[in-house]
Amino acid sequence: MTEDLEWRVLSESEKERERKGRRKSLLLCVSTFIHCHCFLPTLSTQQHTIKPLSPSHAIPTPHSKFPSDSDTQSLFFSGRAERQKLLNQKGCVVWITGLSGSGKSTLACSLSRELYSRGKLSYVLDGDNLRHGLNKDLGFKAEERTENIRRTGEVAKLFADAGLICVASLISPYRRDRDTCRSMLPDANFIEARHHEAILIVFMNMPLELCELRDPKGLYKLARAGKIKGFTGIDDPYEPPLNCEVHVPEASKAIEIKQDGDVCPTPTVMAGQVVTYLEKEGFLEH
Amino acid sequence: MTEDLEWRVLSESEKERERKGRRKSLLLCVSTFIHCHCFLPTLSTQQHTIKPLSPSHAIPTPHSKFPSDSDTQSLFFSGRAERQKLLNQKGCVVWITGLSGSGKSTLACSLSRELYSRGKLSYVLDGDNLRHGLNKDLGFKAEERTENIRRTGEVAKLFADAGLICVASLISPYRRDRDTCRSMLPDANFIEARHHEAILIVFMNMPLELCELRDPKGLYKLARAGKIKGFTGIDDPYEPPLNCEVHVPEASKAIEIKQDGDVCPTPTVMAGQVVTYLEKEGFLEH
Numbered sequence: 001m002t003e004d005l006e007w008r009v010l011s012e013s014e015k016e017r018e019r020k021g022r023r024k025s026l027l028l029c030v031s032t033f034i035h036c037h038c039f040l041p042t043l044s045t046q047q048h049t050i051k052p053l054s055p056s057h058a059i060p061t062p063h064s065k066f067p068s069d070s071d072t073q074s075l076f077f078s079g080r081a082e083r084q085k086l087l088n089q090k091g092c093v094v095w096i097t098g099l100s101g102s103g104k105s106t107l108a109c110s111l112s113r114e115l116y117s118r119g120k121l122s123y124v125l126d127g128d129n130l131r132h133g134l135n136k137d138l139g140f141k142a143e144e145r146t147e148n149i150r151r152t153g154e155v156a157k158l159f160a161d162a163g164l165i166c167v168a169s170l171i172s173p174y175r176r177d178r179d180t181c182r183s184m185l186p187d188a189n190f191i192e193a194r195h196h197e198a199i200l201i202v203f204m205n206m207p208l209e210l211c212e213l214r215d216p217k218g219l220y221k222l223a224r225a226g227k228i229k230g231f232t233g234i235d236d237p238y239e240p241p242l243n244c245e246v247h248v249p250e251a252s253k254a255i256e257i258k259q260d261g262d263v264c265p266t267p268t269v270m271a272g273q274v275v276t277y278l279e280k281e282g283f284l285e286h
Numbered sequence: 287m288t289e290d291l292e293w294r295v296l297s298e299s300e301k302e303r304e305r306k307g308r309r310k311s312l313l314l315c316v317s318t319f320i321h322c323h324c325f326l327p328t329l330s331t332q333q334h335t336i337k338p339l340s341p342s343h344a345i346p347t348p349h350s351k352f353p354s355d356s357d358t359q360s361l362f363f364s365g366r367a368e369r370q371k372l373l374n375q376k377g378c379v380v381w382i383t384g385l386s387g388s389g390k391s392t393l394a395c396s397l398s399r400e401l402y403s404r405g406k407l408s409y410v411l412d413g414d415n416l417r418h419g420l421n422k423d424l425g426f427k428a429e430e431r432t433e434n435i436r437r438t439g440e441v442a443k444l445f446a447d448a449g450l451i452c453v454a455s456l457i458s459p460y461r462r463d464r465d466t467c468r469s470m471l472p473d474a475n476f477i478e479a480r481h482h483e484a485i486l487i488v489f490m491n492m493p494l495e496l497c498e499l500r501d502p503k504g505l506y507k508l509a510r511a512g513k514i515k516g517f518t519g520i521d522d523p524y525e526p527p528l529n530c531e532v533h534v535p536e537a538s539k540a541i542e543i544k545q546d547g548d549v550c551p552t553p554t555v556m557a558g559q560v561v562t563y564l565e566k567e568g569f570l571e572h
Contacts (some may be wrong), residue, residue, distance in 0.1 A: 082402055083409075116368055121407075123369075123448040133470070134440040137433070147423070154420040155441055162409040164448060184419070 083163035084286040089120050091160040091198065092283050093153075093185065094274060096169045097178060097241065098204025099233045100219055101211035103270070107204065107257070108169040110267035114275050115165060120284060123159055125152055127170040146177055153181030160185070160198050165283065173238040200281075202274060203241045205258040208233045369449035370572040375406050377446040377484065378569050379439075379471065380560060382455045383464060383527065384490025385519045386505055387497035389556070393490065393543070394455040396553035400561050401451060406570060409445055411438055413456040432463055439467030446471070446484050451569065459524040486567075488560060489527045491544040494519045 084090055094111065096104045108124045115122045127148065131138075135151055138144040149172055159166035172178050178201065185198045211233065212220040223231035230236040241256075255277055257270050265273070278284055370376055380397065382390045394410045401408045413434065417424075421437055424430040435458055445452035458464050464487065471484045497519065498506040509517035516522040527542075541563055543556050551559070564570055 083407060086402065086405065086407055116372065119372065121369060121372055121449070123444070125444075133443065134437060151420060151437075155444065157419065158409070158411075158441065159445075159448070162445070162448075162450060163407070 080161055080163065081286075087121050087163045088284075088286050089163065089165060090283045090286060091163040092165055092278070093156040093160050093181075093199045094165060094167045094202060094278075095156070095172070095178065095181065095199055096167065096202045096204060097172045098206065099208060099211045099238055100171060100231075101214040101216055102204035102206040103257075103264070103267075104169040104171075104204055106267050107202070107270045107274070108167045110271035111167055111274050114268070114271040118275070118284065120165060121163070122165040122167055125156055125159070125166060125168045127152060127172075130155075146180075149177040150180060153184050156181070157184050157198075165278070171232055171238075173232045173236065175239045175242065178241070200255070200274075200277065201241050203256045205240065205256050206264065207259070210259075210264070366447055366449065367572075373407050373449045374570075374572050375449065375451060376569045376572060377449040378451055378564070379442045379446050379467075379485040380451060380453045380488055380564075381442070381458070381464070381467065381485055382453065382488045382490060383458045384492065385494060385497045385524055386457060386517075387500040387502055388490035388492040389543075389550070389553075390455040390457075390490055392553050393488070393556045393560070394453045396557035397453055397560050400554070400557040404561070404570065406451060407449070408451040408453055411442055411445070411452060411454045413438060413458075416441075432466075435463040436466060439470050442467070443470050443484075451564070457518055457524075459518045459522065461525045461528065464527070486541070486560075486563065487527050489542045491526065491542050492550065493545070496545075496550070 080091065096107055098104050105126065108126070112122045112124055127135075130148070130152060134155065135148050138148050149170065152168055152170060156166045156168045172181075182199055182201070215221060219228060219231065220234065222228045223234040228234075232238050255273065257265065257273060259265075275284075366377065382393055384390050391412065394412070398408045398410055416434070416438060420441065421434050424434050435456065438454055438456060442452045442454045458467075468485050468487075501507060505514065505517065506520065508514045509520040514520075518524050541559065543551065543559060545551075561570075
């Protein structure tokens with residue numbers, strides 16, 4: 001049996017525990033305690049102080065049959081707050097959305113580099129690349145595309161919880177899918193700053209003509225030739241983020257990157273816009 | 287269209303490109319260059335020197351229709367080597383396997399805390415917890431359980447690539463599934479130290495009787511009562527890692543944690559064993 005079955009049965013077991021009136025031993029309590037603090041750190045409002053360990057904490061318990069430490073303090077683990085302190089930043093997701101050829105990957109690269117130059121840890125999740133690993137079992141049906149976005153969102157959430165600035169770069173043309181990802185993040189809010197949302201949508205608002213002219217992968221040509229059906233911007237819609245359209249930046253974290261006249265910003269300028277935003281919102285300190 | 291279709295069509299597009307004799311513009315070359323360095327860092331043997339950026343690098347290109355920087359050096363992004371340098375550690379996966387109740391979660395907690403006390407960044411992936419997010423679409427059929435392990439392995443690989451010490455805690459009873467995860471890691475090997483494997487298997491070799499006595503989730507009771515079928519250790523096998531059995535630690539990274547006489551090691555002692563191993567193998571420095 002794998003841990004799957006454990007999880008399924010746990011709720012039944014817990015119900016039984018309820019019926020029995022919580023007559024469980026101290027051992028079970030301690031075990032549950034460990035589990036909660038270990039794997040559900042974001043659900044806890046308690047902040048733990050991690051004490052530097054010394055060998056004196058490792059007192060063997062020769063009469064115990066079970067792994068345990070005499071000092072319960074040592075059962076605390078390093079949680080999100082500690083990881084953020086270590087990195088001196090707040091974990092979050094920068095979700096870059098836009099047409100094919102709008103410069104998402106370029107921005108992701110530049111942003112990653114710019115953050116590194118400031119000593120900040122980021123990681124880029126790219127939809128295409130995940131296709132070779134985590135999402136390699138997914139095909140190209142509508143529901144599989146949605147699943148691709150969902151899994152990417154779930155992984156991005158884990159990275160944010162780990163304290164990293166996770167840069168997800170996906171066309172993600174539908175509001176529904178982006179909203180699903182956004183809705184994953186609330187319970188990953190920062191314990192110490194609950195007003196923060198942990199996701200920042202970056203909308204690469206570049207004209208279709210420009211993206212098509214750029215066409216780095218030759219996909220627009222194929223789409224125009226009818227060799228690709230359902231291509232975003234050609235015969236399938238791109239739904240721009242609403243919060244950018246209505247210009248209410250304080251309602252939700254979203255920024256728009258667009259041309260200044262007919263001049264596109266350089267990668268460094270684009271990255272600078274995002275970094276400035278992250279800095280202003282306090283993401284670049286713990 | 288999502289990025290899925292892009293990926294699928296890319297190979298067709300690339301074939302066409304081959305046929306056309308690589309008559310693509312400089313723009314396309316630069317774009318491909320960015321893409322390769324951005325998302326396939328582990329496939330490149332080249333190590334990049336990241337130069338601290340100054341505003342002078344952000345020179346706009348007013349005559350260009352496309353996002354670009356005049357300084358191609360700035361197209362380099364922060365790769366695995368840079369992230370490891372930032373963290374002063376090597377990204378890897380510590381995969382904890384063992385029976386239910388053998389102390390996997392306890393070790394994961396303790397290890398995470400111990401690493402934090404040394405200023406090292408780790409993240410715990412727990413099979414049960416992933417059930418609530420990434421793997422919530424999976425049921426309990428054999429192939430879905432295997433898929434659960436596979437996805438966890440893929441995510442662990444991403445975390446290792448991000449430079450973290452990823453602690454995956456799953457019963458993972460079958461060698462086949464563990465081998466699948468192990469096989470994912472070779473191309474995540476360290477650029478600067480190719481002799482390193484990026485996965486360390488930790489086998490919690492605790493007697494079934496002890497695990498059943500401990501039974502923190504009450505699952506063994508349910509299994510003995512016939513309420514759970516296919517429970518590892520009761521009516522489904524646990525296949526211990528072979529490399530532990532034959533005691534060839536140098537053949538593959540695997541360590542065994544077991545009782546000393548009838549005394550179990552404390553969490554701190556267990557974590558210490560793993561940390562000592564990681565330190566000895568050079569994972570705790572970049």
